[in-house]
Every structure is written in structure tokens, then in C-alpha cells.
Amino acid sequence: MRDMNRALGRIRSRRNDIENHVIDEFMAGRIDRREFFRRGAVVGMSVPLLSAIVTACGGSSGSSSSGAVSSSGGGGKAGGTLRLSVLKPTTEVDPVLSADVGSLAMIAMTGEFLCVDENQQLTPWLATSWSPNSDASVWTFKIRQGVTFNDGTPMTANDVAASINRLSDPANKSNALSAFTGVLSKNSAKATDAQTVEFTLDAPNGSFPYYLSSDNYNAIILPASYTGGFDKTWPGTGPWKNTAYSAGQSATFVRNDQYWGKKALPDTLQVTLSPDEASQVLALQGNQVDVVQQVTVSGAQAILNDPNYHIISVRASTHRELSMRCDKPPFNDKRVRQAVALTLDRNQIVQGLFQGKSDLGNDSPFAPVFPQTDTSVPQRNINLDQAKSLLSQAGQSGGFSTELVAIQTQEVPQYAQIVVEAASKIGVNIKLSVEDGTTYYGDAVYGKSPWLDSIMSLVDYGHRGVPNVFLSAPLMSDGTWNAAHFKNPQYDGLVKQYIAAVDLQSQRSYAKQIQTLLLDETPIIYAYFYNYLSATRAGLSGLRATAMGQTWTDQMSVA
């Protein structure tokens, strides 16, 4: 035992305050082993180091599996052609500008990130380790050595700094700006030596590594000299090299024999670009592709329970936000908002829309998948009596008529219909209109957007590895996507404290306060957080899919 303490003491003496705090939390039993590995990775401790600490504390050192991926490959045979179906990119594929699900999958074929988020577990990738300063306002990343771009030039710390600086410079109109705003400004990445890059943040941020991970899908590392034209030369450090690309049609990749990591198993990756999910599922059924990047429960009914296909399910924070205008009657009374939220039978919604492949929402963006989420906050369930009594307390006992505008995508129209029917049970008569994305978003600024201006508005939000964006833009007083027009100084203060918090214990304590406040105020109804699904032919394994949409097929064996 004394030896163990001494070993632990030695390790601790070399760790900084934040790292020691994580170790404290683990030793005090406030976080379990799995969580310890997760948090430890965020603050930059390596897996061997974490294992050593677990052993020193008397536990078994096996790292918990992330569960983000299907069966791991590696043992498969090399050779053959793998056929993957990806949604057609809506714009030119460019890591700086692209924002759609097809483009982000294509970027990640040859491009790689500093770290990869698999089920909120950060795995080192082009960075080997990272660590914050004492208040988490400066983060230092160690860059993997011996990595080359697919044209043979070595990747350096300069390339890393330039790639991130390119994204944070407003002049480049990068799509990552919305994530970096308030976090990382122009030119705040600096290569301090050949293998170290230092990031000086706008404000302390305990989750910063997520901003440089696959969660921020634009953040792939490109040569410092890159100025555009990604889909001509497909630069990057990844396991594939591009040999042909026909925009909107197809792409061909071959194994990159100079790849620094495990070499790709298939000789060739043939990507078909499809206009929609229906044609992707048909192509899988017709044996024209082996893997479909993403399927949904509503769109892939035909293959969901068919043993000829394998569905890979990743828990995610993807959700829908049903906002109610807190600044306009009748929703300026929180009791009315609570009443509408109480009409929804969430268990039934999750079964009906997702065959259970979804978590329940509790009217805050803290999805159950986030470790910061405080699960002791009571779950809101259907309660029509309470809903009616809240309505009458608010002076609306006879009910009222209102309007809901919803976006036309995936299951949203069906969900909107469920909301309409549920609300009618307490006399709330909702007129529903479903608009296509272009009309719905409009100019996406207040006063010129059905999304942001409607009395009730229903929109889709994609997965994020940390809830920071969900907490700020749609809910903070100065948020740019605040469709609920929710303005609450107490809330704003809590979110700022939450974002700056580095250790899980304080993050959770702020999370609990935020969850409780939002459950009471109910500016937005969050009914579910559904899983990210991919599909393959049965018998294929080794697909790595992230809830963000990256689809790595290089360890799938088809030979």
C-alpha cells in the first residue's frame, strides 16, 4: 500500500492543478473509472498514465471501451473495393467553408483531426497529448511526429497552427467561426517549437480540446500553404489518397501507403454521392453499396430489422428544439409553456419515432449522453391534469389558438403533428405549417426568419460533443439563434460559469442549476436526443462512425 501511495505521489508531483483535480475526484469516488479515463483525456493525460494512476489507486487498469464504434477491425484481410454511400455535398468540398453532412464526411476521408471524439471520449490523433494552464485559458498541444501529408511533405506544428488560425480568421469566412466565437480569436494558435502548438483562448474553457476534435468538423489539419481547391488535390494526412472526384457523382480513393497509422485494409474506397436517404437505402438493398453513411429510423424502415443488414447506433446529443416566444402572449407566462411541455408523452414519442433508439429529453440541452448532465433532476413526464391546472392559473382555462412553424426534415413533421395533437388535449389549438429549410431559416436573422420570429418554432440541431453551443446561441440573452427570445440574466451567468469550469464536479453543479432553471422556465421543449445510425451489409465490421457524421471505413475488410 505504501508503495502504491509513493507511486501515486510521484505521478501527482508532475501533474498540474487541473490534472490533480481529476485524480482527486477519482480517488474520492466522485467519478467512476470510465469517467476518469474520459476526463483525464480531456485535460491531456495519456491512457498509459491514467492506467498507472488507476493501478496505483488499487483498481484494475483496463480502459473502458468508448462504445462509439462498431466492432473494431484490424484483424481483417487487406484488399478489395469497399463501396460507401454519402449524401451529395451541397457545395464545393472545402474544409474551411463546408457545412453540410455530405461535405463533412468527404473532408474526413483524407483529412484528420488533432483528436477524435467518440462518445465524448477524446482519442489523441494528430496530437499526442494536450494540457491546459492553471485556469484553462491557454492550452498546449503536442503534435505527432513522423506524419506526412499525402503529397509526401512532412506535417509540422506550423501546419497545425496555420490550419486553426485559418479557421478562426473572419476574413476566410470559415464555417468554424460560429463555434470559435468567444472561444478562439484570429491568430491565437502559435507553434512554439517543432512539436508544440499553444492556443491562447478568449476566455477560460474547460472543454477546449473538443473544439479541435472531430466535433468541429472543419478542423482538419492542412498544409500551411493551403489556399483553397481542396476537392482538386484532396490534401491531408489520412489513410486514403484521392484518385478521382466527380462533383455530385462519385469519388475514388486508394490506400495511402505512407500513412502514419494503421494502413487501410481495402485497396480502394469507392464513394457514391446520393441525393437523399431513400436512394441510399435502395442502393444498399440493391447491393450497389456496402455502407451507408447515415440512416434514420423514419427513412430506413425497410432495413432496420432485416438480418441482412447491420445497424450501427451511436448515442448522440442530436435533438429538436421546440421554442415558444417568452416575450409574447400567451407564452410570456411560464405556466403556459410548462403546460404545453406536460402534454407530451415522451416515452411514446421515442418509441414511435425512433423505435427506442433515442434518449428522453428533460427540457434542457443537457442530453443524458453528456457526462456533465445531472441525472438527479426529475424527469418531466406527461401530466394532463397538471397541465390544465397550470393553464387555468395562467388565466387560459379555455385554451387558446396559436401557430407552430416547423422545418421539413427527417421526422420533424411527424413530431410537430404529435405536438399539435397532444396540445389539443388541454384546449391549445395549434395551427401547424411545415416549411422547407430555405423558407424556414429565411435570412436567419431576427425579423427576417420564420425560424427565429415565429410564436412557436421547431428546428433540428445536430450533435455536439459538449453542450456549450446548445447553451449559448439558442438560450442566452444575446444569443444569435434565440428563437424563444428567452432573456434571463441568472441563466446567462450560470452558463458563463459552466463554460469556464474545468473540473467535472463544478461543471455538474452548474449543470444541475441550469437544468433546474430551464425545466422551470421551459423556454424550449427538448423531448428527445436520438442516436446516430449507420448501416452496413451484414458480415462487415470495423466501421468507425462518430455522431457528428464522420464515417471511417479504412479498417473494414472486404477481401
Next chain:
Amino acid sequence: MIRFILKRLGLGLVTLFLLSVIVFWSTTVLPGNPGRAIAGPFASEATVKAINHELGTDRPIITQYRSWISGVLHGDLGESYAQKRPVSDMLREALGNSLKLAILAFILVVPLGIFGGVASALNEGKWVDRVITVGGLSAAVMPEFVGGIVLLSIFALWLGWLPVSASWPPGTSGVEQIKYLLLPAMALTLVLFGYIARITRAGTVEVLHSDYTRTAYLKGLPRRAVIYRHVLRNSLLPTIAVVATQTGYLIGGLVVVERLFNYNGVGQLLFNAAHQKDYPVLESTVLLVGIVYLLATLTADILSAALNPRIRLGSDAS
């Protein structure tokens, strides 16, 4: 004849000009803007403004139109906003694909439709006639995607004879490509068969009842000779007109079929451009489709005249 063609072409140019103005104007009425479409709903307003400025879509609509039309008149169709590729390249690819599909569809549907129509007319009122007429019309009024899905289910999913998607992998030979195009071409055959058979039937019935056909029979010509020499030649006139006018639909109107079969023709290009607010692509594609319609109807008129000496194309014919 030449005067007629020139006059029609002149009027066509006016139509195309008006078309381009209407499309340009209507893009300003639609919600959203190209910068927003490219950057996505979650991009900041500053980013969207910067993109619009770079594209020039923040200029007054008249200025934008003037710079676009002067480019077109100089043979420069511009660059796609979304794909950053020359519009002319995108148009050429899409038109090539559309032509391949249209030609295969014609090869299938024209002989079938004519045969069906003639068989129907020769058996006027009998069950053969009823089956062809009712069957053809039912298929024609069915939405394209319904027929397409039925064909897909049978030939691609159930029997596994034909590919689901019409997009062939790179390096597929010309003959192999036909296999990929067969299903969408069959779907189009379902749509067009009814029209062609119906028109052929009407023309044939009319000719069968005409005096000269009766004369031909009376002077002792065998039935086969009457049908080939007199009936078909005269009854096919309206059919040719229908077939020619369908060219426009086959080149520019196949949004649904192309989407269902994941085929990159003019229809998809048009759809995506409208969706993405990719004005240079949208404008040029609309113009292209307009030109195809113009040429198709003109060809129909000229063919009718060539085949029927009674039609004289002159100043009074237009």
C-alpha cells in the same frame, strides 16, 4: 420555309430573353440568399455578408442581371456559386447525361407506343384496344415516382437484374451504361407510352375511316399494303409532333425520375441550383431547357411539313 424558321427563331430569342428576366427577378422574391445557402443557417451574419459581397449578390438586381447577360453574350456562363466550377462544364455534363437517357427512352417508347396505338386502332372497340388504352392512360397519369418505385422493387430489389442507381461507377463502358439507364428509361416509357399510343390510335382510326383508305381497300389492295402505304404514313403525323414536343420534358423535366434513380441530368442540376440559390447555374440551365423546347417544337413543325405536303410553312403558318 426559311423565312418561317427565321421568324420562329427570332420569336424564340425574345421568349428566352423574357424567360431569363423572369427567372432572375423571381430569385429576388424567394426567401434567403446565396451566401446563406452556402454558409448554412448557423453561420454568422458577417460571414454571410462577406460571401455575398464576394459573389456580388449584394449588388442591385439590375446590375447583377446586366453583368450576367453580358457574360452570356460573350460566351461566358460564369462560375457556380456553390460548386466553384465553370457553369459550362456542369451544363455539358448534365446535358450529356440527359441526352443518353432521353435517347434510350425514345428507343424504347416510340416503337412500343406506335405499335400499341396501331394495334389498338385496328382492333377498335375490342379487348386489345381497351387494354392498351386503359393501361396506357393509367400508367401515364400515375406519378413518375410510383412507376419508378414499382420497377425498382421488381427488377432491382426482387429479381436483382438491374442496378438500383442509374449512376454508373467511373470507367463503365458505353454498353454497360445502358444497363444502368434501363430502369429510369422504363419508368419514362410508362409515362410516355399512353400519350404516344393514344395519339397514334386517334390518327390511325381517323385515317382508317377516311375515303382514301376505303378506296384503297375497294381497289383490291391487301390489308397489309393499305396499312403500311396509306394508313401509317398519314396517321403518324400527329405522333411525330407529340414525340418531338416530349423532348423538352425528357431533357429538362425529369427532376423526380433523376432524383429517384440518382442520375445527374439537367433536371437534378436545375433542382439543386434552385435549392442552393446558385443563380448562374439556375439561369443557364433554364435557358438551356428553353432552347431545347424551342428547337423541339420547331423540329416538330418542320417534320410535320416535310411529311405532309398539305402543310405549307409560310407567313400564314405561324
